[in-house]
Amino acid sequence: MPTALVTGASRGIGLEFVRQYAAAGWTVHAGARDPAKAKLLKDLAPSGDVRVHRLDVTERGQIAALAKMLSGQPIDLLINNAGMWVGENEWYGRVSDEDWMAEFRVHVFGTMAMCEAFIDNIAASSEKLIVNISSGNGSLGWDVNVGDYAYNTSKAALNMITRSMSLDLKARGITIVAFSPGFVATDMSGPDADLRPAESVGAMRELIASLTPADSGSFRRYNGATIPW
Amino acid sequence: MTTVLITGANRGIGLEFVRQYAAEGARVHACCRHPDKAHDLRRIAEGRDVVVHPLDVADQQSIRDLAEAIDDEAVDILVNNAGVYGNGSQDFGKIDYDEWERVLRTNTIGPYRVVEALADRIAASEMRRIANISSGAGSIADNTAGNSYVYRSSKTALNMVVVNLARDLAEHDITVLALCPGWVRTGMGGQDAKLTPADSVAGLRRVIAGADLTQSGKFFRYNGNPVPW
Numbered sequence: 001m002p003t004a005l006v007t008g009a010s011r012g013i014g015l016e017f018v019r020q021y022a023a024a025g026w027t028v029h030a031g032a033r034d035p036a037k038a039k040l041l042k043d044l045a046p047s048g049d050v051r052v053h054r055l056d057v058t059e060r061g062q063i064a065a066l067a068k069m070l071s072g073q074p075i076d077l078l079i080n081n082a083g084m085w086v087g088e089n090e091w092y093g094r095v096s097d098e099d100w101m102a103e104f105r106v107h108v109f110g111t112m113a114m115c116e117a118f119i120d121n122i123a124a125s126s127e128k129l130i131v132n133i134s135s136g137n138g139s140l141g142w143d144v145n146v147g148d149y150a151y152n153t154s155k156a157a158l159n160m161i162t163r164s165m166s167l168d169l170k171a172r173g174i175t176i177v178a179f180s181p182g183f184v185a186t187d188m189s190g191p192d193a194d195l196r197p198a199e200s201v202g203a204m205r206e207l208i209a210s211l212t213p214a215d216s217g218s219f220r221r222y223n224g225a226t227i228p229w
Numbered sequence: 230m231t232t233v234l235i236t237g238a239n240r241g242i243g244l245e246f247v248r249q250y251a252a253e254g255a256r257v258h259a260c261c262r263h264p265d266k267a268h269d270l271r272r273i274a275e276g277r278d279v280v281v282h283p284l285d286v287a288d289q290q291s292i293r294d295l296a297e298a299i300d301d302e303a304v305d306i307l308v309n310n311a312g313v314y315g316n317g318s319q320d321f322g323k324i325d326y327d328e329w330e331r332v333l334r335t336n337t338i339g340p341y342r343v344v345e346a347l348a349d350r351i352a353a354s355e356m357r358r359i360a361n362i363s364s365g366a367g368s369i370a371d372n373t374a375g376n377s378y379v380y381r382s383s384k385t386a387l388n389m390v391v392v393n394l395a396r397d398l399a400e401h402d403i404t405v406l407a408l409c410p411g412w413v414r415t416g417m418g419g420q421d422a423k424l425t426p427a428d429s430v431a432g433l434r435r436v437i438a439g440a441d442l443t444q445s446g447k448f449f450r451y452n453g454n455p456v457p458w
Binding site: 060091092093095097100101104108109112113115116119138140141147149152153154156157159160161163164165166167168169228229 | 289321322324326329330333334337338341345367368369370372373374375376377378381382383385386387388389390392393394396397457458
C-alpha cells in the first residue's frame with residue numbers, strides 16, 4: 001500500500017486526510033506541532049497504520065529530524081496542509097509585520113522546506129505526488145478575496161512556488177498541484193462553512209487518484225475545477 | 230501641479246521616473262535608503278522641484294518618518310518602485326530562507342506599508358494613483374522557466390497586495406496598479422536587456438496617466454498590454 005505524509009494533521013482538513021487514507025489501508029505519517037495535545041489524531045492511530053510525528057513546519061530542525069528518520073523510505077504523497085489565519089487582524093490598517101511573516105513562514109517557507117527535505121523519498125515512490133493545500137483566497141483572478149492581506153498574499157505566493165516546482169521537478173517525474181479545499185467547516189473557517197471536512201477530503205482524494213503528470217502545476221478546486229491564478 | 234513620490238529613486242527605473250517626472254515640471258519626492266550616496270539622484274534634483282528623502286521600505290519607523298516629512302501635502306502619484314532580486318541561491322534544494330524574508334519585507338510588505346502611511350495624502354490629491362512596480366516574473370501564468378522562488382513569490386504576493394488595495398481604497402477613488410516594466414537595462418536587469426530605462430519609464434508613465442478606477446487592481450506591461458496573473 002502507498003505511503004502519505006500529512007502536515008498540520010492534528011485537526012481540520014489534515015486530520016481528515018489522515019483518517020481517510022488510514023481507513024483505505026495506507027501508511028500515514030502525520031505531522032503535528034504538539035502530538036501530546038493532538039487527541040483526535042492519537043485516537044485515530046489504532047484504526048490503521050498511522051504514525052504521529054512532532055512537526056512544526058516553521059522549524060527546519062524538526063523537518064530535518066523527520067527526514068532523517070524516514071530516510072530511504074518512499075513517500076507516495078506529500079500533503080502540505082499546515083496553515084493559519086488570524087482573521088480580521090489581517091485587514092487593511094490592522095495587519096502586523098509579525099502576523100504577515102508568520103503566514104509566509106507556514107504557507108510558503110514551510111511548504112518549500114518540506115518539499116526540499118522529502119524530495120528523494122517522493123522521487124523514490126511509485127505515485128510521486130505533492131499536494132499543496134492552497135485556497136481560493138490565493139487566486140488573483142477569482143473575485144473572492146476579502147482583504148486578508150497575510151493569508152491572500154501567502155497563498156498566492158504558495159501557488160507561484162507550486163508552479164515553479166512543477167517545472168523544476170518535472171525531470172524527476174513528480175506531479176505537484178495546488179488545491180483549494182472549498183469553504184470547509186473547521187476550526188479555521190468556523191461553523192458557517194458550507195462543506196464538511198469528510199466531503200472536501202473525499203473529493204480531493206478522488207482528484208488526487210486521478211492526477212497525471214499533465215496536471216502538474218495546476219490550481220484546482222476540491223471538485224476538480226481549475227481555478228484562475 | 231502634479232506631485233509624485235517615488236521609492237527606490239537612486240538608480241535604475243526609480244531614478245528614471247524622477248528624471249522624467251521632474252523634466253515635465255512635476256514636484257517629486259524622491260526616496261532612497263542612502264541619500265548621501267545617491268549622487269546621480271542629487272545631480273538630477275539640481276534646479277528641479279525634487280526633494281530627496283531617506284527611506285527604507287522594510288523599516289516601519291523609516292516610513293513613519295517619511296509620512297511626517299510629507300506632512301499634509303497631497304500626493305497625486307505614488308510609485309512603489311523599491312525592490313530587490315535577492316542574494317544567494319534561488320534553486321530548489323538550496324533556498325536561503327533568511328534572504329527570502331528580507332526580500333518579502335522589501336518587495337511585498339514594504340509597498341503595502343508605504344500605501345498605508347500615505348493613503349490619506351493620495352486620497353486628498355487630484356490624480357489618486359498608486360503604481361506598484363511588479364514584474365513579469367511574478368506572473369504565475371507566464372512562469373514557464375521555474376526557479377527564482379524568492380523573487381517570483383515576492384512579486385506574485387505584491388500583485389495580491391494590489392488586488393486587495395484596489396478594493397480597500399476604491400471608496401477613496403484611488404486607482405492601484407501592478408506594472409511590469411519589461412526587461413530593462415538596469416543593475417537588476419543586466420546589460421543584455423533590450424529596453425532602456427527611458428523607454429520603459431515613458432511607457433509606464435503613459436499607462437499611469439491613462440489609468441482610471443476601471444483598471445484598478447489590474448496588471449499591465451509598460452506598453453499598456455495586460456499581463457495574465
